[in-house]
Amino acid sequence: MSQKYELSSSEEEYLEAIYTTQEGKARVATTRELAACLGVRDASVTEMLKKLSEKGLINYTPYRGAMLTEAGCKIATKVKRKHRLLERFLVDICGIDTHESHKQACEIEHVISDKAIDTLSAQLGHPSTCPGGSAIPESDSEDETDVSRLSEVKEGSYTIRFLTSAEPETISRLCSLGLIPGLTVRVQRTSSKGPLVIETKDTQIALGRDVAESLLVSPEAMETEGRRRRRRRGAPSAATPG
């Protein structure tokens, strides 16, 4: 049933392109369209369409065009989701320009795992669109992570998940305060105006509202499986020396 083929980057790329041309109106994608979209020659497209058809990922009628099958659509959607989330990440978090972020996203999308991308999505607050405005498909695996901006939470304990800001200095500042992912902080007072006072292990810090906005936190974690595993890491593995 569910193909456990390992698809090549190129095969995924073609599926993604078909998905894109079909987006919304569900018409067939023509050879030329795809060639233009992918920056390859028509002949290369034909070749790949035959292969994808044999794998049951598209319905292909020679001289007529191609259309994703259920199976193909599932894969394409996943890839597109990764692409768009990665763009969000690269643009919003890393401050990469849109052209570069597209290029990088379109490579990383083929190697990043489903699990990693779901976490990333949570980190970003489950955005619904990519920087260009296109919709980001939902994940099929349910993964509730409760992430919000530090500037919006009420009193209590929170774990820092991520620093989001395109401004390097903001990040530097947060780092120099030790406010890095993994740290648990207590939010002390939250008057709707003025600085936010938070307490770390040994210090109190007042943060400007704007800065607090760039800190993504989740409620002090109950012991989750993922976290427990993470804490337990450490023992340098001889097998994967980095």
Next chain:
Amino acid sequence: MSQKYELSSSEEEYLEAIYTTQEGKARVATTRELAACLGVRDASVTEMLKKLSEKGLINYTPYRGAMLTEAGCKIATKVKRKHRLLERFLVDICGIDTHESHKQACEIEHVISDKAIDTLSAQLGHPSTCPGGSAIPESDSEDETDVSRLSEVKEGSYTIRFLTSAEPETISRLCSLGLIPGLTVRVQRTSSKGPLVIETKDTQIALGRDVAESLLVSPEAMETEGRRRRRRRGAPSAATPG
């Protein structure tokens, strides 16, 4: 001089492997070692060593082994840095297990840009080791973090970034003086002893040395190129629809 070749993932991979076998002791890497490390056959290694040698990235003596040149080492270091930072990211932030994170990092490292990885490093608080414990090489591009304690700066204009103190009252005091994050102040005199005199928009304030210590400031920001560009982004580009 500085090779503006675009290297393939594979070429980078070999450089990285040579780097790894050389790490610490600077001996040559043998064909067999590399083959084992990369999971390919000896013959494939020989082939690639010749190519890398021609590109001036390694010193290769047939039957003897290979060693990175200055140029090759620079590239290998960059790749390794990316690898290890990505592992940190995938393990710490995404909760991926070490084996998987190694595999993913080893692919992403070849496509993620220098700029993106530097931002990521900052996000993670500039970690010095990968999850396995190996050192993460420094970035060659300087990334200014310019935060210091008010008690230590010389005359000039500064912006208050944070109030840090173990004492809740200190923070309250500073807040009541209007010394909150975001405010720009001029430091007037800095005798090495005694109170510090600072000037805000409309007042002069004398601060005790100890209090000044809990104020983190950065130099009044000039408009940097990076910052300007970043602020300007935004307009969704029709060219790269995600």
Next chain:
DNA sequence: CGTTATATTTAGGCTAACCTAATATATAAA
């Protein structure tokens, strides 16, 4: 309907990065 223009496929090549098998060199043992 025939003719022309456009879109698509087929045929035949190329390159990077692998591989196996055969050969050559270097090192260790006798």
Next chain:
DNA sequence: TTTATATATTAGGTTAGCCTAAATATAACG
């Protein structure tokens, strides 16, 4: 030093994914 073993290189082959040019199918037009 000669021989045996381990290591490295060369020669020749395969595959995926691209290409160009030629052949063919479809669509558009008078």
